[in-house]
Amino acid sequence: MSLVTDRRTLVARAPHPLRAEALRGFPPFAGAAVLLTLGVLLAGSAARWQGGWAETATQTHTTVLIAAPLAAAAGCWQGGRERRRRTEELWGTAVRGRLARFLASALPVALWTAVGYLAAAGLAMLATWPYAQGDRPHPELLPGDTVAVAAAALLGHVVGRAVPTRLAAPLLAIAGYVGLGVPSMSHSGSARHLNPAFPVLAPDAPVWWQPVSMAVWTAGLAFAAVLAYAARRRVTALLPLAAAVAAGAVLTQTGDGLWHEAPLARRQVCDTSTTPAVCVNARYAGMLPQVVDALSGITGKLKGVRNLPVRWEERDHESHDAEAQLPNLMPLGWSVVRGRLTDPREFAWEATAALERRPDCLHSTERMRRADDAVEAYLAPSPVQERFDEIDARGDAAHRADLRKRLAARAELAGMGAEERRDWLSAYFATAGTCDVKGVPAL
Structure with missing residues (x-):
């Protein structure tokens, strides 16, 4: 047993x-x-x-x-x-x-x-x-x-x-x-x-x-x-x-x-307290305050300006007349890393360029290019623009002359009175999205 x-x-x-x-x-x-x-x-x-x-x-x-x-x-x-x-x-x-x-x-x-x-x-x-x-x-x-x-x-x-x-x-x-x-x-x-x-x-x-x-x-x-x-x-x-x-x-x-x-990728979340409003994809809705803060310098300077797009939108399609394309937040690793914007100044500069919504104009004039450059420098000065200026400053006589004209146009826009500048910007944004050379206000 x-x-x-x-x-x-x-x-x-x-x-x-x-x-x-x-x-x-x-x-x-x-x-x-x-x-x-x-x-x-x-x-x-x-x-x-x-x-x-x-x-x-x-x-x-x-x-x-x-x-x-x-x-x-x-x-x-x-x-x-x-x-x-x-x-x-x-x-x-x-x-x-x-x-x-x-x-x-x-x-x-x-x-x-x-x-x-x-x-x-x-x-x-x-x-x-x-x-x-x-x-x-x-x-x-x-x-x-x-x-x-x-x-x-x-x-x-x-x-x-x-x-x-x-x-x-x-x-x-x-x-x-x-x-x-x-x-x-x-x-x-x-x-x-x-x-x-x-x-x-x-x-x-x-x-x-x-x-x-x-x-x-x-x-x-x-x-x-x-x-x-x-x-x-x-x-x-x-x-x-x-x-x-x-x-x-x-x-x-x-x-x-x-x-x-x-389904969430097809939705947008927006902050309508600014003009233009700011919308981001709902997949990263938590980034909306950061984006609004990065663009606050632009929206603050655009108060009272007419003919602006209704909003910036983060979408993978061509912008309509009532909206401007928000700079891409995705893919991760470029504009955004670990939930933070890597370069808010450059992001704002790209957002300003999106407001212009210029198509590929075959006959863009010096007046149009100078106006675009002045608006970008006024609304969102960027290190990218500064690097271009440094390159032109070391260039030949033609590049240095062009740089002097651009700097003068920027100074003229920045030196306007508040009401005069709002009127000028309203006329400028009325031509956004077109190649209307005559409608672009001069500087």
Whole structure:
């Protein structure tokens, strides 16, 4: 009775092989390698995504291009473990079946690499949260991306078991990077939507079932390969293969219909306390006070001036007569970094140029160019304009003469009385958006 009890106790205390594999050895290091690699890549490009939820989602999705080949290489290295240890024959005498032995070795790597990817994505979201100016987190792509990384590890494990060389892991990583990277550069063809690293542009969002279909596509291929290699009845591989084919057909047939613009990206939030009013995209509504403050020097000088646009708008279309195009806040990393305007003075100067709304006039005159320059210098003096002045000051006689005329025009506009200047600016903005040479008031 005691011997039976001791045996039961030993069996109860024996750890499950999958647990032992998951907690010791190579798999945790594989997950740490994925996390560290993606962390370095994301940190290096933080200025382009930190502060925008949609940008953060697309940037972490882009890292699948690195995470999946790295996971495949990790799985491949794990798959060749018994060959390197020369314990293949001993491992083959285990009581458990071939598929169970395969999964006990392969699943921990797939799990840890997926956890590494998820941890990197979670840290990126945490890094964005203090600087986010609107919108909400976008985790829609994470399920499909995570499954794709885990599937790559399983496929890599199959390759590691089947290919008897230590070079299989690095070669597989290179092949995976090329295999995912080259199709991602294609802008045509429905097959590109089968690529788990297919680039997504902010603020595009997937339809709700796209991540599910992508997960079925990648996991189906991985499990089909696993069953074809390790299952006792290899015909069972047809079931996940059929699921993968069905999911792939849905992805390719839907094509560009898999993506839609986020509803918030079509909305504007405005501050109507100024003239012109200031409107920004609702995805970064929190930046509106900064933008209004950057333009306050312009709007303060335009009080009482007529013929102005009704508002500045941050839109990706040609401005109408009643609006002027606000300088681009996006993409992140240029005008905006971590929720702050990088150069408010230059932003204001670009906004002044947008108020002029000059088309490409074939016959622009010196009077028109001088008036535009004087208005920009009065409303929003800019370091860019100062650099042009310095260049002309060091130029030939013609450039120096032109600079003197521009400076004189700026001084004349700045020296006008308040009422006279308002009338002059009203006449000036009445010609905005046209090439009416005669209507431009002289200086």
